[in-house]
Amino acid sequence: MKRPAFALRYILSSGLVLTSLMAPLIPARANDQSASAQPGGDTTWPDADGRNVFTHYSANMTFEKRLDFKLGEALFQRLWVTAPTRTKTADGLGPLFNSRACSGCHIRNGRGHPVDENAPGDGATSMLLRLSIPPQTADQLRDHLDGKIATIPDPVYGGQFQDFSIPGIKAEGRVKVTYQTKDVILAGGEVVTLQKPDYQMTELAYGPLHPDVMVSPRLAPPMIGLGLLEAIPDDVLLAAADPQDRDGDGISGRVNHVWDIARGQLAIGRFGWKAGMPTLDQQNQNAFQFDIGLSTPLYPNGSGDCTETQKNCLTAPDGNDPEFENLEAHSQVTDLVLYYTRNIAPPVRPDAHDADVVAGQQIFTSIGCASCHTPRYQLPERPDMAEQSGQVIWPYSDLLLHDMGEGLADHRPEAQASGREWRTPPLWGIGRAKQIDPRAQFLHDGRARTILEAVLWHGGEAEAARNSVTLLPPSERRKLLAFLKSL
Numbered sequence: 001m002k003r004p005a006f007a008l009r010y011i012l013s014s015g016l017v018l019t020s021l022m023a024p025l026i027p028a029r030a031n032d033q034s035a036s037a038q039p040g041g042d043t044t045w046p047d048a049d050g051r052n053v054f055t056h057y058s059a060n061m062t063f064e065k066r067l068d069f070k071l072g073e074a075l076f077q078r079l080w081v082t083a084p085t086r087t088k089t090a091d092g093l094g095p096l097f098n099s100r101a102c103s104g105c106h107i108r109n110g111r112g113h114p115v116d117e118n119a120p121g122d123g124a125t126s127m128l129l130r131l132s133i134p135p136q137t138a139d140q141l142r143d144h145l146d147g148k149i150a151t152i153p154d155p156v157y158g159g160q161f162q163d164f165s166i167p168g169i170k171a172e173g174r175v176k177v178t179y180q181t182k183d184v185i186l187a188g189g190e191v192v193t194l195q196k197p198d199y200q201m202t203e204l205a206y207g208p209l210h211p212d213v214m215v216s217p218r219l220a221p222p223m224i225g226l227g228l229l230e231a232i233p234d235d236v237l238l239a240a241a242d243p244q245d246r247d248g249d250g251i252s253g254r255v256n257h258v259w260d261i262a263r264g265q266l267a268i269g270r271f272g273w274k275a276g277m278p279t280l281d282q283q284n285q286n287a288f289q290f291d292i293g294l295s296t297p298l299y300p301n302g303s304g305d306c307t308e309t310q311k312n313c314l315t316a317p318d319g320n321d322p323e324f325e326n327l328e329a330h331s332q333v334t335d336l337v338l339y340y341t342r343n344i345a346p347p348v349r350p351d352a353h354d355a356d357v358v359a360g361q362q363i364f365t366s367i368g369c370a371s372c373h374t375p376r377y378q379l380p381e382r383p384d385m386a387e388q389s390g391q392v393i394w395p396y397s398d399l400l401l402h403d404m405g406e407g408l409a410d411h412r413p414e415a416q417a418s419g420r421e422w423r424t425p426p427l428w429g430i431g432r433a434k435q436i437d438p439r440a441q442f443l444h445d446g447r448a449r450t451i452l453e454a455v456l457w458h459g460g461e462a463e464a465a466r467n468s469v470t471l472l473p474p475s476e477r478r479k480l481l482a483f484l485k486s487l
Helices: 005-013 032-037 063-077 138-146 226-230 234-240 280-292 311-315 331-342 355-366 430-436 451-456 460-471 474-486
Strands: 127-132 174-185 191-202 214-219 256-260 265-269 401-403 421-423
Touching: 063 331, 191 214, 191 451, 226 280, 226 331, 234 265, 280 331, 355 474, 401 460, 430 474, 451 460, 451 474
Parallel strands: none
Antiparallel strands: 127 214, 174 191, 256 265, 401 421
């Protein structure tokens, strides 16, 4: 990758410390006996301590490529500003947005937290609301059925609710969340209180939402191992899918087919809470457009998510510049961010061989959790992805869609995913969530404050496994949680 001069100037002028480029390359090679302790294979970072444990590069990365990683990291952390400014490489924010930087949602590359009304300026940043409506015209219905469009945006508020804006433009409103609680009694007498969220959009600046609007809250997911997930072959995912449950095990995972903008065709989705994105590059560029309001090669609209009814938003100055492909986040930016997000290493599991952890892993498998949370993959040789090539990885996900029951349903379809279906999230790193950010929570909307709460919300295809957890003797449940926290 050719390193652009603008990025080098930025990283040096920003004060970003480059000493980590000189860190010794410590291979994370694993024999068969200890492989599960190295969840990313040779990419695994060998130190699992500290709040920055999700910020390290693939441990097998060559010295020459570490600067590209750090350049991508600098762009991931960049605070974008309102156009026009003299700093052409950093302007174009908004006009509507949820965050000024990628790292504003993915705090230290960990998972997000729900809206906190007691935190000034928190807003819908590391958790946001996706919006859509049913197809309204024959053309929309045809394009939706053909897979060219995954969702139909709200005609006024677009595909995402943005509660921040640049000066002179009204933000779309505010997000308010309230909770209803219910208790679950576990074997042995332990009582766990679950909280079910209710979301409201208040102080609407552009009139009412569409009467049929569908709303889906989405928590920012952790960033580790994304390149490794991308390297899992399509045929492996297709082979694991069982949409008709032909084997009768009650698990009917299926792939989501979504539109690949770069290739102009349908492809298997594997990123996002409903597997709505086919590639990591498209996932990144979609976030640039909708979360920050930046134009990119795949999403060239300089107005971001502004709609035809938001006239002032559409006519606000943008940062599209002929010097940079007439875009704000041009291809040099998106390529560096892609390399960075592909190579954020999963950390080592130092407790992988603890007796309770090993026993908990056996329980995890015996009660059926591994039916969806597939533990292990052998990746093929990939000349185009040197760090990921040929690795044995342990993400604990099949990347397939599963019906998770009415309790977790958002009733908002996305491409071929129904309103009750969610992609199995990878579990690697889940035990580090609170270490990285004490506010971090679990599930797609952050309703679960603990890993156990997240398990107890499972329904649908996972109901039998959930019920098994509630019936476990306390000592066995403790071992199961010890295993999950070790990941």
